[in-house]
Amino acid sequence: MSSLLEQEIAEQPEVAARLLDRVRPDLAAYAGLLRSRGSRGLVTVARGSSAHAAHLGRTLVEVRLGLASGEATPSSTTAYGRTPAWDDRAVVAVSQSGASPDVVAVVTAARAAGRPTLAVTNDPASPLARAAEAVLDLGCSEERSVAATKTYTASALALALLVVALDDGRGLAEAQAVPDALAAAVTGTARLEELEEAAALLAAHDRAVVVGRGYSAATARETALKLTELTGTLAMPFTPADLLHGPVAAVGPEVPVLLLPGAGPAAAGVRDLLPELARRGAPVLQVVSGPEEPGLPTTIEVRLPAAAGVADWLEPVVGVVPGQLLAWRTAERRGVEVDHPGGLTKVTLTH
Incomplete structure (x- = not known):
């Protein structure tokens, strides 16, 4: 079930x-x-x-x-x-x-x-x-x-x-176009072998960094939250600039980095991190939603289906789906009860 x-x-x-x-x-x-x-x-x-x-x-x-x-x-x-x-x-x-x-x-x-x-x-x-x-x-x-x-x-x-x-x-x-794009993202991404490969990598680590810029900064925040609450991995979201202003010191072989370039003019700034991440030996995962771009030979790429494409300003509505699926599959690999993770409740009453 x-x-x-x-x-x-x-x-x-x-x-x-x-x-x-x-x-x-x-x-x-x-x-x-x-x-x-x-x-x-x-x-x-x-x-x-x-x-x-x-x-x-x-x-x-x-x-x-x-x-x-x-x-x-x-x-x-x-x-x-x-x-x-x-x-x-x-x-x-x-x-x-x-x-x-x-x-x-x-x-x-x-x-x-x-x-x-x-x-x-x-x-x-x-x-x-x-x-x-x-x-x-x-x-x-x-x-x-x-x-x-x-x-x-x-x-x-x-x-x-x-x-x-x-x-x-x-x-x-x-x-x-968003409903049809969401349908393609949910069904197509869930079938990707790369999704399972990425989940296996994240399940083997207790920390991770998620990076987005511009429109995709919201996606990075949401994906980091999903990974943290569902899997127990402490995932932190950053823009490229914020990451380079100090926190990149924590990145290395034991800290995977999930890049979410999204689409549009801000995407290049996310991909510009690749040489620095390679220098530090960090495992790199990337959700690709636009035209194919050069990555690293060791990068795991989770590619959204072509039918999931929407205008760049709407991409975050669709582009978050791989993050949801990745968090779910990582949690299941860790044996987490995904509907009730970490003793959390649905509604949090903050003051």
Whole structure:
């Protein structure tokens, strides 16, 4: 019998298709809210996997719209009792459960200060949904496995659609390709021998580094979290620049490095790390989603199927699937109960 995690990974194409159908008629309304009261940019507030989807959203706002974005610090509100003015920003909160008290507190304070607030959540009856001015319901159905998969890709797609809304619908046709691309990524990647080879390598080590840049920085964060919570490997995400500013000292033969170049102009900066990683003798894994590029002779390459290709700004919604599958297969090699790893619970109530 398959695990809940495996079932929910497989549900992602259908979840994405439903989300597109449901959100498309409301794009103008979401844009109107996020532009209201003089708003010229976004602030996001989120935790865990939702924060990684929010990171993608902020990057898209800056690159595709040229608008300022920021990330709220919940402790400013919950520990210090201060909420920034955010006079020209709308506040978007992302939480699959909608139950984290610190995220709710930020939205409550922002709404009381007169800022537009939108909750992106899988529970439209949650405290977060009640606190916000409007709700974007992910509509994933209950996610029962502890590790977020379908709620992550749905949240990432939802943030991308909000950017489409603010761009007067530009990019919507490209977003329509996401469900089919997800289906190709789930089925095609799961059959790759290289996936099993990569999982065997990671299962043999207790530490790992995951690298992404630009759009794929969010994918690196999410993949590192999946590896850590599902397998017990301490996986740390970095951009290439952040890795080279000191942490690369920890990289060597006992610390595999997973490169996630993604697609588009930021990909080359990730691949530029290859000579330094070779010099340090680090085992290298690479998820390849664009045109074939030269790697190292010893690099394990997990190549997304051609049918999984989407526009580069949407690649993170699809490109995270190999990370999900890799974490799952690594966990099973280690004998982890993947639906309940490490004594974790589904909902974490942070203050």
